[in-house]
Amino acid sequence: MFLIREKIEEKLRKEFKPTHLEVINESYNHNVPAGYESHFKVVIVSEQFSNQRHLKRHQEVYSLLKDEFMGGVHALALHTYTAKEWENLQDTVLISPPCRDAGTFDLN
Template structure:
């Protein structure tokens, strides 16, 4: 399973998002720190979920980071998080 799929599956299971995009931006970081051949090192997540209602932005980001703790420790070098309003 690709890292994109792993991230998508974990966030879907944890937050039941109404909208979720997992974008592998690794190629645009070619040659930068943390980049490695084959990519899957730099990601952007756009997520909308009711689970974040009433949470601060910091709490939302911490929840996402906690859900992806193992991936961030082992293989994901960078994660950009965009929490968008739930429709």
């Protein structure tokens, strides 16, 4: 049995062949039961993002992960970079914002 995080990671590795990939379960920062997988941060570095605007990169990731959204993923903070962009960031990634629905998330 795969965890949602592992499914996301597997799909991203297969599709984008990243040189760097982090899939971080941030659900613990939100009003969900312990062990729940609903909020993720993805940091992905791939040359497939070359000559693409961030919107296009995000659209491709969301499209790839549509089944995970249908299955309970509530939020995905995406950080998509080329190797050059990643190098210029000096390996720093912004902190994900708090969930707007933190006090009202409905698991049903």
